[in-house]
Amino acid sequence: MCSMNTLPTVIREAVSSNLKSARSVRGISLSGLAEISGIGKATLSGIEKGEGNPTIETLWNLARSLNVPFGQLIASEREEATVYTAAGISAKLINRETTPRVIETFVMELAPHTKRLAEPHMAGVIEHVLMLQGRMLIGTSSEPQLISSGQSVRFKGDVQHLYQSLDEPCTVQISVIYPEPDNRPSCSDDKIRDWPVTIDDWEGLNVQVDRMGLEARQGIVARKLTFEKCHLEAQMALSALSDNLRSARVKVERSQLHLVYEARPMIVSLSRQGTHALIQSIAPGASDALRQALDICNLGFSPWRSLSQHQKNGLEDIAQSDSVCLATLAAEALTRHGYPCVPAQAALRYERSTRMDARSEKASFEDRINVDAYAAYELVHPAYAKQAVAIANELQDHLGSAPGSIIDVGTGPGLPLKMLLELLPELNVTAVDPSAAAFHHLKKLFADYANVTPIQASITELDKPHTPYTAAISVGASHHLDTLEFLQSTRAQLTPGGLFIVADEMIAEFENASSRSRNLITHHLQYIADTLIPISPHTLEAAEAALVTLIRQHVPLALFDASHSAYAEAENRTRKLLEEIRALDLPSALSDPLIAFYRLHFLELEALVAGLDYEVEQKTYPRCFQDLANTAGFEVLRHSRLYATAGRSEWDAGTHLFVLKAL
Known part of the structure; x- marks a missing residue:
């Protein structure tokens, strides 16, 4: 038996391996885990190297932060895998089930007059405690119960809870019961019915599904219909639904119907919220290429306009053309009108x-x-080329045919900039991005462009230029930085009255x-x-x-x-x-x-x-972005939601365009 202050080697080895694995699966960095858990990065690094001596509370904290069961962090094939702390508590994992749900069983020993106030576990966790020896106060911290040897108690583990011994040593068996993945709360929008068998059953189902679609278009956000007594395999069941449901064969605006199979066949009806703004004002002096791009863009985002066969054929030809911008716009227009298409330049x-x-x-x-x-x-990606078209139209409108030099903040691999230069080839652009992988693609894409100067750096790292830029643009980059720093750093690159056009996703x-x-x-x-x-x-x-x-x-x-x-x-x-x-x-x-x-x-x-x-x-939200832009020294000249994802207001989620003026 080891000292109460020392974590056994077997546990250190298990935690080291399991923590690295859990962090890898989640894809989070040590710095990110430190931010979430409040545990220092050096401490985490030591634990992963097998050099740390974490307490039970530290391990529970890590399990909560990574959203994994506690036993997953300490699980070891060796029998002596016991967790010790210096606070009069020891615990041993004695059993771990993983199907159909995770249930972890521990034996925990407490010295007299020992108190453990446990933080909430993940949502839906239940604890079942059997008292083996002694008496303890056990349960939620607001309503603990006094139980003695042979008694048991069951309580919610996703709230703060208490284990407190009295004047004698105590031993308890604790089963931590995690929720089943598909054990979701039922609601009035979650219905169950038998699988259709007769022709009349199918007709009744069609009427029911038509009603779900109507409700979605009228504003009910989501409905689900789950089938019982279906003896078909998954693919056969989904095929039967697809073949027999009218709504599954017809593209209907403002509602979406999804056929899924998870243990049983299901139909999910979703309301399609929000309106995608059209680019209705064409800038004076717009080139033929920009006018054509605007026409295709608006055709794709005008659901009330059906495509003629001539238009469809024309878009299919453009989708295979050499122009990245026009090909992408045409492919999206076809896809949005029910003819899925990938532009020629998509690798x-x-x-x-x-x-x-x-x-x-x-x-x-x-x-x-x-x-x-x-x-x-x-x-x-939806509305990807639309961003470049909107930016080109704004630059043309504000700066005319002689825009001078501009800076592209967070250029990434560079395709939006390439689209922009197809529409405004006279631009001189400094393209800035810190990502090594993105910069590799950026340099390759613009190797033959004399009017593009790539710089591998963050906008926050750039010195103030000797000659400030007349305009700046940014596509999809503001949410990868502290947004205020992003705005302030770009403002420092601009002349007073300079333009900053930002297209980005916001929630x-x-x-x-x-x-x-x-x-x-x-x-x-x-x-x-x-x-x-x-x-x-x-x-x-x-x-x-x-x-x-x-x-x-x-x-x-x-x-x-x-x-x-x-x-x-x-x-x-x-x-x-x-x-x-x-x-x-x-x-x-x-x-x-x-x-x-x-x-x-x-x-x-x-x-x-x-x-x-x-x-x-x-990501932030649009009104917060507007406030931050004002704080950074910009006036908001114009705002629009180019693509709506959630919410009906133009200030709700989606791809947004902001036109800012440096004060």
Whole structure:
């Protein structure tokens, strides 16, 4: 038996390995885990090296912070795996079940007059305690119960709870029962019915589903219908629903119908909220290329306008053209009108750049997001080219035909800038980005451009220029930095009266951590839900088929959960989905061009989880951005929501455009 102040070697080894594994699965850096847990980075590093001596409370803290069961951190194949602390408490994991739910059983010993006030576990956890020896106060901290040897108590473990011995040593057996992944709270929008068998059953189901669609268009955010007594295998059940439901075969605006299978077949109906702003004012002196881009852009975002066969054929030709901007606009217009299309420039095989060490101790963008894949598949992101068109139109309107030199803040791999230069080729641009992987693609893309000067640096690292820029632009970069620093640093690069045009994703307004998480989930997952294009699994590699199945199953259900205040369930499902996708051996080359959408979904999930962890993804909401812009010395000249993801107001979630003037 070791000293009460020393963690046994077997536990140090187990915690070292398990902590590194759990952190790797979550994809969070040591700095990020330190921020979430409040444990110093040096301490965490020591624990991962097997050199630390963490207490039970430290280990519980880490389990909560990583959202994993406590036993997962201390699990060891060796019998003597016991946790000791210096506070008169010892605990030993004696059993761990993982299916159908995780149940961890411990024996805990307390010295006389010992108190342990435990912080809440993850949502939905229940504790069942059997008193083996002595008497203790046990239960929630607000209502503890006194139990004696042979008695038991059951209480919620997701609130603060108490273990307190009296005047004698105590021994208790504790079972920590984690919620089943699919044990979500039921609600009035979650219905159950028998699987249809007769023709009349199917007709009744069609009427019911038509009603769900009507309710979605009228504002009910999410409904779910789950089938019982279905004896078909998953794919056969989904095929039967697809073949027999009218709504599954018709594209209906303002509502979405998703067919999923999780233990049983389900139908999820989602309301499609918000309006995507059209770019209605064409700047004086606009070139033919800019006018054509505006026409295609507005055609794609005008759902009331159906495509003629002539228009469809023309868009298909443009989607395969050499112009990145026009091809991307045309492909999205086709996709939004029900003809899924990938632009010619979306890579069917992505290039792997050489990884470089991050400059900062904090996680860099490429630590959380696959930049190489992003450079290949970002063109199928909703409204991606629309941002470049809107920026070009604003620059043309404000600066005319002689815009001078501008700075592009957070250029990334560079495709939005390439689109902009196709529309305004006379621009001289300094392109700034700190990511080593992104800069590799940026230099390659503009190797032959005399009017583009790439600089690998953060905007916050640049000195004030001798000749300030007349304008600055930024696409999708403001949320990767402290937004105020981003704005202040860019303001320092501009002449008074200079223009700063920002296009970026922002979420709906939030006031606390839980509402921020909910809004992140609904925002990112709506981009995915909007591009869950049908694709035959028979044309795909096995891993690609699994990717499609996983995303089509979990994204609608996570959106349903988030819409019904089951935020923890939605987050857990999202994290589990990303974990399962990361485990797939996805081929480097696509077996079908349309898989580019699902590879983008993978990246969107990476961004979502990074945002939940607040690492390299730090999205704010539009009115907060406006306030920060004013604080940094800008006047907001114009704002519009180019693409709506959640909420009906132009100030809700989506892709936003801000036109700022330096004061």
